[in-house]
Every structure is written in structure tokens, then in C-alpha cells.
Amino acid sequence: MTLHRRDVVQALLAERGGLLVVAGLGSTAWDCTAAGDHDLTFPLWGAMGCAAMLGLGLALAQPQRRVLVVTGDGEMLMGLGSLATIGVQRPANLSVVVIDNERYGETGMQETHTAHGVDLAAIARAAGFASGVLLRDAAGLGALRRTIHEAPGPNFAQVKVSAEKVPLVLPPREGALLKNRFRAALLGAGAALQ
Amino acid sequence: MNAPLPAAVDWPLATHQVLARHGVGLVGYVPDAGHKRLIELCQADARMRTVVMTTEEEGVGLAAGAWLGGVKCALLMQSSGVGNIINALGMTRECRFPLLLLATMRGENGEFNPWQVPMGQATPGVLRAMGVVVHQAESADAVPGQVDASARIAFGSYCAAAVLISQVVIGIKSFQEQSGR
Numbered sequence: 001m002t003l004h005r006r007d008v009v010q011a012l013l014a015e016r017g018g019l020l021v022v023a024g025l026g027s028t029a030w031d032c033t034a035a036g037d038h039d040l041t042f043p044l045w046g047a048m049g050c051a052a053m054l055g056l057g058l059a060l061a062q063p064q065r066r067v068l069v070v071t072g073d074g075e076m077l078m079g080l081g082s083l084a085t086i087g088v089q090r091p092a093n094l095s096v097v098v099i100d101n102e103r104y105g106e107t108g109m110q111e112t113h114t115a116h117g118v119d120l121a122a123i124a125r126a127a128g129f130a131s132g133v134l135l136r137d138a139a140g141l142g143a144l145r146r147t148i149h150e151a152p153g154p155n156f157a158q159v160k161v162s163a164e165k166v167p168l169v170l171p172p173r174e175g176a177l178l179k180n181r182f183r184a185a186l187l188g189a190g191a192a193l194q
Numbered sequence: 195m196n197a198p199l200p201a202a203v204d205w206p207l208a209t210h211q212v213l214a215r216h217g218v219g220l221v222g223y224v225p226d227a228g229h230k231r232l233i234e235l236c237q238a239d240a241r242m243r244t245v246v247m248t249t250e251e252e253g254v255g256l257a258a259g260a261w262l263g264g265v266k267c268a269l270l271m272q273s274s275g276v277g278n279i280i281n282a283l284g285m286t287r288e289c290r291f292p293l294l295l296l297a298t299m300r301g302e303n304g305e306f307n308p309w310q311v312p313m314g315q316a317t318p319g320v321l322r323a324m325g326v327v328v329h330q331a332e333s334a335d336a337v338p339g340q341v342d343a344s345a346r347i348a349f350g351s352y353c354a355a356a357v358l359i360s361q362v363v364i365g366i367k368s369f370q371e372q373s374g375r
Contacts, residue, residue, distance in 0.1 A: 020262075020263075022259070042262060044285070045288075046281075046284050046285050046288070047254070047255065047258075047281070047282045047284065047285035048281075049251065049282075050251065050252070050254060050255030050258070050282055050285065051255070052255070053252045053253075053254075053255030053256045053259065054255045054256075054258050054259035054262070055259060056245070056255075056256055056259060057220065057255065057256040057257060057258060057259025057260035057261075057262070057263065057265075057267065058259035058260070058262050058263045059259075059263075060220060060243055060245075060259075060260065060263075060265070061219075061220070061259065061260045061261075061262070061263025061264055061265035062263040062264075065263075079251075079252070079255075081247070081248030081249050081252060082248070082252050082255070084248050085245065085246070085247050085248055085252055088245075088246060089245060174288075175285065175288035175289030175290070176288070176289055176290045178289065179261075179262065179289045179290065179291065182262050183261075183262060183264070186262070186263065186264070187263075187264045191264065194264065194349075
């Protein structure tokens with residue numbers, strides 16, 4: 001059974017509680033928004049290749065909170081070195097999930113490296129992640145959600161999904177607004193006075 | 195020759211104290227000979243977490259994530275690394291993330307490696323083109339004060355600020371000398 005990206009992200013973000021989410025630019029930001037726009041989701045509209053590092057910075061700043069990066073295969077490939085950097089820091093509260101459609105979805109569905117066998121989960125394991133799994137069907141999604149919330153990390157998952165076009169569901173675009181609402185929700189109203 | 199001037203102040207020590215005073219809790223770096231001592235001082239400081247990065251661009255994401263979580267971050271790099279962060283600085287500006295960047299210069303005063311010259315010469319202009327407030331420290335004495343000023347404007351005014359620490363301060367004059375450090 002081929003997985004659909006919206007179903008996967010919806011399942012992973014279900015009953016998210018205090019989970020802090022960074023969404024990589026493009027389709028994964030729309031997926032996270034489709035699952036419910038949330039003050040504690042920081043969707044990227046640019047800075048391709050930086051999503052995992054935002055997750056690391058956030059995880060180190062908030063060691064008592066669980067942090068999830070949801071990003072695409074193309075975005076992750078642009079920041080492969082960050083897997084090595086995370087592997088050195090080993091934050092126990094960070095998970096990185098790549099929604100892998102093997103395509104650059106926003107630019108005409110050109111094939112990415114993962115369409116040609118590049119194994120991101122193996123790279124993450126080799127870089128020192130505590131776990132790195134490849135999922136192809138819904139059977140592992142429940143366990144992955146529990147891993148995101150509970151398992152000592154850093155955790156990595158590469159979830160293969162069908163290369164389909166889905167409706168755009170867009171979060172707010174203004175960067176300062178997205179930053180300020182995230183900080184207010186996480187740190188309280190005093191964040192504006194930091 | 196381009197011998198290092200006798201330093202009136204111990205700039206790495208004073209700079210570390212400035213970072214600590216501003217409450218910097220996270221320091222991302224790609225090593226540079228000029229930053230060697232400052233990196234070691236930050237590593238030895240229990241109030242600071244140091245993060246070695248594979249490329250400078252990672253630091254822009256690291257600093258943004260840290261600020262989302264309420265922590266101040268400083269980035270240490272060489273001027274050549276400034277070329278690796280340009281697109282990511284678009285996020286810093288659009289989101290009004292604070293960013294404190296300390297870059298040791300290559301490719302300017304007495305550079306011996308011609309491959310360093312283009313990026314070194316372009317560094318201040320490229321940063322300014324992306325809206326970064328640039329301070330240029332031409333002497334060891336000037337470094338701590340300019341780091342302090344940059345930290346104030348970065349964290350106080352929610353923008354990116356860089357201190358470019360001149361090769362006059364670093365004083366590397368030959369490949370052999372650099373290798374020996």
C-alpha cells in the first residue's frame with residue numbers, strides 16, 4: 001500500500017501535545033498546515049537545507065521539549081552535513097522525519113537522488129543518530145509517532161510516499177509573524193521583551 | 195612584513211567575556227586558525243554549548259532555532275565561510291532573527307593565498323547586500339568593543355550583525371605559519 005504524504009503527516013502530528021515542529025520549505029510545510037496550522041509549528045518558506053539545523057538549535061535550547069523536523073527529500077539532501085552535526089551533538093529530544101516522494105515537488109517533480117537509491121536513513125545511522133528507519137507502509141507509523149514523543153534520540157525516519165500533487169494548504173507567509181507567534185506560544189508573552 | 199602587532203588586549207579572552215555577559219548560550223563554529231583560542235574558551239565555559247558544523251550555512255539555521263527556543267547564539271567562522279551563508283541570511287532578515295557573526299578575515303592584509311582574496315575582498319559588501327550590519331575591527335583593541343556593539347544591535351534590534359576581525363589582528367603571514375598554529 002503506497003503511503004500518501006498528507007495521511008503520514010496527519011498521523012505523525014495527531015495529538016501532538018507540546019511537540020515543537022519545524023517544517024521544511026515546500027510540500028512538507030503545506031502538509032503540516034493541512035494537519036492543522038499551529039503556533040508551535042515553524043514553517044519555512046526559504047532557507048532550503050536549513051530545516052534540520054533549526055531543529056537542532058531548538059532542541060538544544062529546549063531540552064525538556066520534544067522537537068520534530070518534518071522535511072522533504074530534496075530539502076534534506078541540500079543539508080546532508082547537518083546530519084553529521086546532529087550526530088555529534090546527539091540531542092535526545094530531536095527527531096527528523098523526511099517525507100520522501102523522490103521528487104523536487106515544487107519545481108516540476110524532477111527526480112531527486114533518493115529516486116536513484118540514496119539511502120538517507122542509512123546516512124543518518126552512519127552519522128550517529130540513535131535510530132534511522134525506512135518506512136514504506138502504514139504499519140510503522142504508530143511506532144514512529146511514539147518514537148517522536150518518547151524515544152531517546154536523535155531519531156531519523158525516511159517515509160516513502162507516492163509522488164502525487166496535492167492541494168496547496170498554505171501557512172502564513174510573514175517570517176516575523178511566524179517567529180513571534182512561535183516564541184509567544186513557547187516562551188510566553190515575555191518573549192517579546194527578550 | 196606583516197607581523198602581528200603587539201596586542202594591547204587579549205582579544206579572544208575579552209571577546210569570550212563579552213559573549214558571556216550577553217548571555218550567549220550556544221556557539222556554532224567552523225574552525226579557523228584565527229578563532230582557535232576563542233573556540234577553546236567557549237568550549238571550556240559550562241554556560242556555553244559549542245557546535246562544530248560542517249558548513250557555515252548550518253549556523254544560520256542553528257541560530258534561528260536557538261532563538262525560537264529563547265537562547266542566544268553566536269557564530270564563528272572565517273571570511274571565506276561568509277560566502278556559504280548568503281541565501282540563508284534571507285531567512286534571518288525576513289524573520290528578524292538576531293544573528294551575531296564573528297568572522298576572521300582572510301584575503302586582505304598581506305594575504306599569501308591568492309584563492310582567499312576574492313571572497314575576502316567581497317565579504318563586507320556581500321554581507322551588507324544581505325542587510326547585515328558590518329563592524330570592521332582593524333586592531334585587537336577594537337575587537338571586544340565591536341563584538342559588544344554587534345551583540346547589542348543583533349539581540350536588541352533583532353537583526354544580523356557581523357564583526358570582521360582584520361588579518362592585521364590575526365597576523366597570519368605565511369602558509370608555514372598557519373600550519374604551525
